[in-house]
Amino acid sequence: MACQRPRDIPARADTLGETLYSLRLNGAVYANSELTAPWGIEMPPMGGMMMFHILTEGGCWLRFNNNENLYLQPGELALIPKGEGHCIAHQEDQPCVPFFDIPVTKLSERLEYMRYGGEGENGAGEETRLICGVLSFDHIAGQKLVSQLPQIIHIQCDQADRPHPLQSMIELMEQEAASMAPGGETVMAHLADIIVIHAIRYWIEHAPDKSRGWLCALKDPKLGKALAAIHAQPEAHWTVERLAEQAGMSRSGFSARFTEVIGTSVKHYLTDWRMNLARMKILQSPVTLTELAQDLGYQSEAAFSRAYKRVFGVPPLRQKHDAT
Structure with missing residues (x-):
């Protein structure tokens, strides 16, 4: 090893904060979806990526292979930190179509629009609107941090301690997705980074303390x-x-x-x-x-x-x- 002695390292009040900062998230793609019941979408596994869903209207179910299902309501966030494959549908037992088999309209390099569903025996049903994103992280600190996170982080509307900044960012993301104003893609990309960091921080603050x-x-x-x-x-x-x-x-x-x-x-x-x-x-x-x-x-x-x-x-x- 080179004999370069370490410099004195100033005391850091927030080593965990430094780690969150080092995540350096990169948005791969964002999708604004208008879905009409009945509908079901199968999201493929995406190793090394994070996925998130923000529900802005209606309701939907997320299903995982281990039978851990959860219901999303308007204004709620579901973060899948490890990019695990899952289904998202208007009903818990709805058959799902692979995501890449569903046509989308490419609005820009990283922003897509999807309109899907409504072809059931009873005709078009309830409308659901979703904002979804796929993010990558390119630092070893991010890899180590994500390995410690659960299968899913669910931020609910009725959580009394739901961080106000997170709620505000989700509402702003909804507005940007609805308006599609000039520069909206850039705004959504930065908002997604902030929302994901807040969600991870919220989970860390509320996760049961571990000794190892x-x-x-x-x-x-x-x-x-x-x-x-x-x-x-x-x-x-x-x-x-x-x-x-x-x-x-x-x-x-x-x-x-x-x-x-x-x-x-x-x-x-x-x-x-x-x-x-x-x-x-x-x-x-x-x-x-x-x-x-x-x-x-x-x-x-x-x-x-x-x-x-x-x-x-x-x-x-x-x-x-x-x-x-």
């Missing part, structure tokens, strides 16, 4: 400081002793506590974090092995390549070739 896991470590006043140091300076010459100093703990106490809560050793976590950062850079932009090694604190390309292969099973040049 990455989120627990982020919220821990001592371990959180060490994680913040690693995340802020992945290239620094971190040792267990220096990270223990950041946490304000003894070396042995810190090492044992870190492994107990996160489930892996300090050294393994540091290497895994660096290699995932490297993989992200390889996939996102042209970069050389020399640059990667320097950016992540390795003295040589060979040392970096060995560490990368230990984590991913292939050398970085192979990963880079496969990504192009």
Whole structure:
């Protein structure tokens, strides 16, 4: 490792907030849907993506393969953090048609309009309006955070502690989708980012406290400081002793506590974090092995390549070739 000593890291009051900020969501597509009963849509699995549904009119059911179903009412949000496949329909037992088999009108590069349904034995029925979106996240912090989230986050209208800013953002999203004014796509993209962050934060604040896991470590006043140091300076010459100093703990106490809560050793976590950062850079932009090694604190390309292969099973040049 390069002998670059860590700089002093200022105390962070909100390590979890820093992680939420690092999500860096990218909107893949947004759909404004007008649906007439009977209707049912099967959403395919989308690994590495988040999906959300905001109901603006009518009502609908969300069905998952594990039989966990929920009903959405106007003004409510359903966030599917891990991109799990599901059905969304006007009735709980309604047959569903694959999403990509349903015609849509492409309004712009990332905005679609869908009008579907109304072809049942009893003719057209209740109208339902939905705003749906698919978002990607391109940072290792986002990947780790999403892995800790539940199958679905449901923000209901009748929740007394529903955050007022979240409610306001949902209402504004509804207005933008209805008006389709100039610049509406950009406004909706930024609103979607804010809504998703608020929904995740709401779940974190109300989830049962756990004694183990990455989120627990982020919220821990001592371990959180060490994680913040690693995340802020992945290239620094971190040792267990220096990270223990950041946490304000003894070396042995810190090492044992870190492994107990996160489930892996300090050294393994540091290497895994660096290699995932490297993989992200390889996939996102042209970069050389020399640059990667320097950016992540390795003295040589060979040392970096060995560490990368230990984590991913292939050398970085192979990963880079496969990504192009």
